[in-house]
């Protein structure tokens with residue numbers, strides 16, 4: 394039977410990750426199978442400690458699984474070491490974090506251009522890409538500012554520009570509004586939705602149901618496992634199948 398669904402950008406099978414810290418081992422991810430197709434906007438939501446961030450780190454190659462396999466654009470990552478992951482991530486995966494992770498002693502312009510230059514983009518083209526993204530994100534005029542001179546919302550928009558400068562097929566976002574006020578949160582939601590509408594594949598980790606409701610598929614993560622996986626109709630109506638009770642309730 395033919396499959397005319399969009400191609401998988403990301404596929405995971407049997408991912409397992411246990412953290413060994415000071416106390417008892419934390420079984421953060423206990424066996425996850427996941428397929429994210431081109432153009433999907435997937436929110437992974439669930440309570441604190443459920444393992445959402447660990448899962449996102451595994452999907453982005455920032456941590457290695459203890460077991461399981463991961464494919465990017467159909468290509469197995471089994472043989473990737475740190476250096477190869479860094480190269481592949483630069484091309485294929487943009488990542489935004491809760492606390493922005495901008496390079497504090499580089500200007501806004503340099504923060505955004507750096508990944509493009511590292512990926513081998515000619516400087517002139519990197520500048521053009523940077524100018525277009527900063528304009529799109531309402532940051533024209535801030536090029537020479539240092540990250541510490543910007544508001545949290547502005548810093549997150551710079552981080553978004555940096556994540557997208559190489560046109561990665563996949564954008565991973567780990568609590569991107571977690572340190573923003575309600576205005577910044579609305580702005581991040583609006584931007585994620587806009588990029589999604591233009592075809593960007595997005596995987597968003599959030600405990601914020603309002604952010605999750607911008608997605609078209611919501612995965613409820615609980616105790617290291619996928620508890621529910623529901624398509625949303627247009628991103629604004631309730632899921633066809635209910636998730637963990639309360640996860641999708643919208644709060645003011």
Ligand SMILES: Nc1ncnc2c1ncn2[C@@H]1O[C@H](COP(=O)(O)OP(=O)(O)OP(=O)(O)O)[C@@H](O)[C@H]1O
Nearest residue numbers: 412413414419421440441442443444445446447600
């Ligand atoms: N580097 C680490 N070392 C030891 N334990 C860790 C580490 N990272 C995460 N954990 C533990 O793994 C479990 C899952 O953590 P994780 O951050 O993935 O959950 P989460 O759902 O993202 O939580 P939150 O919403 O609070 O960020 C927790 O028990 C956490 O304490």
